[in-house]
Amino acid sequence: MKETSVKRAHASRRAILKAGAAAGLVGAAGLASAGSASADGATYPAVQSYDVIVIGGGFAGVTAARELRKKGKRTLILEARNRVGGRAWSSTFSGLPIEFGATWIHPSQTLIWNEVQRLGIARVDDPNPDYAVFATESGGYARQDLAFLEHQDALLRRFVEGAEQYMPRPYDPFHRADLLADVDKLTLGDRARQLRLTTLERNWVSATTGAYGGGFERGSLTQLARWWALCGYNTETFHGINVTRPVGGMSGIITKLLAESGATIVYNAPVTKVADNGSRVQVTAGGAVYDAGSVVVAVPVNVWNSINFTAGLPAEFGRLSTETVGVPTAKKILIQVQGDIGRPLVNGKSGAPLDLVLANTDKSSQGTVLVAFSVNPNLDANNQSQIQRAITEVLPGTKVLSVKGHDWGQDPYAKGAWTFMRPGQLLRSLRAVRQPHGRLVFAGSDIATGWAGYVDGAIESGAQAAAVAANLSGAAALA
Structure with missing residues (x-):
């Protein structure tokens, strides 16, 4: 991958050193006491050494840190935000607890469960819906009873x-x-054309296929098939x-996992450069x-190109990041x-401003809170007038x-939301980027072999990366 760099996000050089409750929270510059010159000649605060550094405080990173502690490794987490969780983010709205990112778990996702x-x-x-809303033959929308969902499920099974x-x-x-070689080339739109779906059928199935994929012509059929396989090839689990x-949201879980990790964590510390000299990494x-x-x-994979890996990475890393894995318009x-x-x-029809709308x-106290998802690049997620028009429709x-x-x-620090690979990425890229490169190991829900796109996949990937990183750390020559 070509060396890349981005403007360093502003971070206070006078951050206050704090004692973390159980995770050793410190300010980004609080460790410094003297200057030292890096390989590029620039002067930075004194280098602080650890066994392993974890870049990113999402579920994959925090899981890796916790597993590294079990192996006796002294670990540092560098987190660009002022919170942990990554694409899992608990917040509030209208006085209610809500999730802006990852929300649900299921018994089939055994690691998080x-x-x-x-x-x-x-x-x-979540309680069942009272009624469904689907596109009509005339191009509008109509309210339907829940039995109508059987039509959508039948289409999904065909898909x-x-x-x-x-x-x-x-x-x-x-x-x-061998069997995937041709299938992995297909977009969701290609599959709809193979099945010769009518426009109406395409609209009916789009909320469970095209919306997930960031559009019919972006997402791959194999990504949908991976989720379908993990759900036991049945619609009940797929929706379940x-x-x-x-209770307490995803933030409640990751806070507990962070405490168990015993790792030092530095917030507001976006990583701009990673230099692997073969024996140590700065x-x-x-x-x-x-x-x-x-x-x-x-x-997230989409962010890889924002970091300058000075030793370079195989071309597949850069290509995957440029193509995107997390849906970039979500x-x-x-x-x-x-x-x-x-x-x-x-169920929004293909290309609609809102793809899926559920009740919280x-x-x-003021009425009903709706949760909506959109992959429409033209929608402003905080423009009330635009949202009003979309809801009225x-x-x-x-x-x-x-x-x-x-x-x-x-x-x-995300450049996209949930994981949904594009055609060709499964067979061409996934195995390559899961391999360590030098002293670097990559992790995250995006590159999990199991529940990619869910917290379970992040935990899987983080634990696997920790095992590899621990071995690499043990083989490092201390400066």
């Missing part, structure tokens, strides 16, 4: 027909690479994975330089509407009182 049970965190299921043969082992997507939420972040025997890079929007409108399940579990007569959204594509 077991963590929640072990930590004694309660769970709650992924054959996955049992070309994806027989859910956690080993490469097992039948987005039902159960941990990482530049927030105006400071840190040194370790190995590094776990646990940031937005999640919380919408406060007037009155009790029940619990709708809105908890009721607001699918739920006529509904008045929007306020909105709060997050555009994950514009987030500099």
Whole structure:
């Protein structure tokens, strides 16, 4: 990969050194006491040494840090934001707890499910919707009873027909690479054309396929098939994975995992440079330089090109980052509407401003809170007028009182939201970027072989990266 760099995000050089509750929280420049020259001749605060540095404080990074502690490694987490969680972000809206990112867990996602049970965190299921809203033959929308969802499920089963043969082992997507060679070339749109779906059928199935993929012509059929295989090839589980939420949100879980890691963590420290000299690795972040025997890079694939890896990486890393894995136009929007409108399940037609609209579990004193998802590049997630027009189209007569959204594509530390690979990336890229390069190991839900796009995949990838990084660290020659 060509060497790249971005402007260093502003970080205070007078950050206050703090004692973290259980994770050794420090300010970005609080470790410095004297200057030292780096390989490029620039002067930075004194280098601080660790066994392993983890770049990114999402579920993959925090899991890696916790597993490294079990192996006796002294670990530093460098986090660009002022919080942990990454693309999992618990917040509030209209007085209610909400999630701007990862939300649900399921028993089939055994890693996160077991963590929640072990930590004694309660769970709650979202209630079923009261009615559905689907596109009509005339191009508008109509309210339907829930039995209508059977039509959508039948289309979904047609869409992924054959996955049992070309994806027989859910956690080993490469097992039948011979059968995948042609399938992995297909977009979701290609598959719709293969099936000769009508425009109406395409609109009906788009909320569970095109919306996930960032559009019919972006997402790959094999990514959808991977999720389908992990769900046991049935629609009940496929829809059920987005039902159960941990009480206290995802932030409550990762905070506990961070405490167990015993790692030092530096917030507001975006990494700009990683220099692997073959025996040690120096990482530049927030105006400071840190040194370790190995590094776990646990940031989203879309962000890889924002870091200058001075030793260079194989071309596949840069290509995958440029092509994007996390959906780059994805937005999640919380919408406060007037009155009790029940619990709708809105399926936006292909290309609509809103792809999917659900009712939030908890009721607001002002009425109903809706949770909406969009991959439309032209939608402003915080423009109330735009959201009002979009809601009026699918739920006529509904008045929007306020909105709060997050555009994950514009987030500099994500550059996209949930994982959905593009055609060719599974067979061409995934195996390559899962291999360590020098003293660097890459991790994250984006490159998990199992539940890619979910917290379970992040935990899987983080634990695997920790095992490799621990061995590399042990082989490092201490300066």
